Amino acid sequence: MKSTLVFFLLFIAGLFYQCKDTIERPALAVQQSDGEALSKMYCASCHMYPAPSLLDKFTWGNFVLVRMGAFMGIYRDGTRYVDQLPAQWIEPGLGGQRVAKANVYPEEPLVDLEDWEKIVDFYMKNAPSKLASTNSSKITVGIPGFESKVFTNKNDILPVVQALAVDENSKEVYAAQYQGGGISKFDSRGKKIDQAKNESLVVHMLVDDEQFVSLDMATRYASDNPKGALDISRSFKDYKGGRKMASVNNLMRPVHLSQGDLTGNGREDFVVSEYGNMLGALSWIENISDDSYKRHELFVDDGSTKTEITDINKDGKNDIIALKANSDEGLDWYINKGNGIFDRQRKLRFPPTNGSTHFQLVDFNQDGKEDILYSNGDNGDYTPLLKPYHGIHLYLRENEEYEESFFLPLNGVYQSEAIDFDQDGDMDIAAVSFHPDFANNPQESFVIFINDGADNFTPYTIEQHADSRWMRFVTSDIDSDGDIDILLSAMNVKTPEIPQATAMKWQSKNEAIVLIENTLK
Secondary structure, three states: OOOOOOOHHHHHHHHHHHOHHHHOOOOOHHHHOHHHHHHHHOOOOOOOOOOOHHHOOOHHHHHHHHHHHOOOOOOOEEEEOOOOOOOOHHHHHHHHHHHOOOOOOOOOOOHHHHHHHHHHHHHHHOOOOOOOOOOOOOEEEEOOOOOEEEEEOOOOOOOOEEEEEEEOOOOOOOEEEEEOOOOEEOOOOOOOOEOOOOOOEHHHHHHEOOOEEEEEOOOOOOOOOOEEEEEOOHHHHHHHHOOOOOOEEEEEOOOEEEOOOOOOOOOOEEEEEOOOOOOOOEEEEEEEEEEEEEEEEEOOOOEEEEEEOOOOOOOOOEEEEEEOOOOOOOOEEEEEEEEEEEEEEEEEEEOOOOOOOEEEEEEEOOOOOEEEEEEEOOOOOOOOOOOOOOEEEEEEEEEEEEEEEEEEEOOOOOEEEOOOOOOOOOOOOEEEEOOOOOOEHHHHEEEEEEEOOOEEEEEOOOOOOOOEEEEEEEOOOOOOOOOOOOEEEEOOOOOOOOOHHHHHHHHHHHHOOEEEEEEOO
C-alpha cells in the first residue's frame, strides 16, 4: 500500500518518528558497546526486534538499513552520507508539508554515526546471503468438490480489480476497477447489468438492501495528502447518480472499512483503517443521523489495514479488533468503555519484516471463542524476497490471550479465510497469494487447504492459477444452492520478480474474475 492498495503494502523499516521523542541518547558506556547491543537498544525501541536472519544481506544493506537510518537522522544519498534528507524522499505539496511538520525525519541525528555504523556492520555480518526456502507442500491442480470457470466477460472489466462485494440478498456482485473503470455490477451468473463510471479509487464496499457504502483511497501512490473519502448512499443507483446521504472526507489513504453499532444507540457506525504513508490513523466514524457523521481517532499511527467489530468481553458493548501492518506490526483489541472511549490492548506482536496482510475472526475449533486466522505475505517494499516465515497462522483464543495452533507456509499470501466448504464438520482454508513463487511454484497463487478433521491440510489449486495475478476473493453462496462458493479477482500488474512470459500470458487471457463453484450441492 505504500505504492498502491496492495501492490506495495508495507515499508518494513517502519516509522521511527512514532516513538523517537521518547528515546534518549544512551550513556557513553553503552554507546561504546558492540553492534548487537546497540541494535537491540535502538531497533527494538519502536517495534519488535528484527533479527539479522529475517532478511538477506542485499535487502538489509540496500533498502532497510538506509531507511531505518533516515528515521534516526542518518541520511544517505546513494553511497555517501549527507547532512540533510535527500529532497526526492519528500512528497511535494501538502503531503510533504504534513510530514515535515510532524518531524518524521529528525533534523539532528538520534544516534551517533559511529554507533550507527556498528549497527550496520552487525546486520551485514550476521544476515544470511540467501534466505531458506519455504517449506511448502506440493499443491495439486484441481480442487475436489469445486469447478472453476471464468465469471466475467473480458470486455466487461479489466483484470485490475481493487475490490469485490456481494449483496447477500440479491447475489449481485460489485467489482471496483482502478484504471478509471469505476464500479461494475454483475448478476449472479456474471452478466454485467450496470456500471458507475468515475475516476475514484474504491478499495472497499459494503452493500445490502439499505445502503451502498464505498471507501475511496483517492490515490494509488504513496501519499500523505489526506484526500480519501467514505461515501454513503441508499443504493447503487443513488451512488451512480452522485446522490449521497453523507460523505466523510480528508481521510488518510483509507484501505478498509467495518460497520457496527459502537455507541449502543442502534445506529451503525464505521471503523476506517487509514493506512496512510508516513502519517495515518485508525479512526471510527460516529453515525449521528442519516446525513451526519463525525470522525474520531482511535490511534494516531500509520499502518492499520483491517478491523472487525465484535463484543470481545461479552459486556454488551461492541469492541474493535485491528491489525497493524507497518513498523510495529501486531493485532490489538480496542475495548469499548462507553462514551466513545476505547482501551487499546496489544494482543499479538510481529517483527517489522512480517508483512502482515489480513486476519479473520473465526471460531476455528468450535469451542465458543473467536480465534484469529492471520496471514502475512506482503512482499512489495523492496526487490521481492521469498520469506520462509510467510504464510497462514491460526491463533486460538485462550481466555484473554491467543496461542498459536499451526502455521501453513505460503509465499506472498494476502488473504485467507476458514470455512467448512465440504460441510464435514471441520474448517478448510482458502487463500490467495499476490507474491507466490512465480518461477518454481505458481500454484501458490490460489490455494484451498482441505482439512482431514485433525488439522492436517492438503493443498489444491484451480486450473486457472497462472492465467492472472490473483489478489482478492469473496466467499458467498453465489448460486443459492446451500454451499459456499468463491469469487476470485485479478490485479495484473507486473513487479520485478515476475517472468516476462508470465506477464504475457496474463495479457493473452485477460481474466478478471473467476467463479470457484462448490459442487457439493
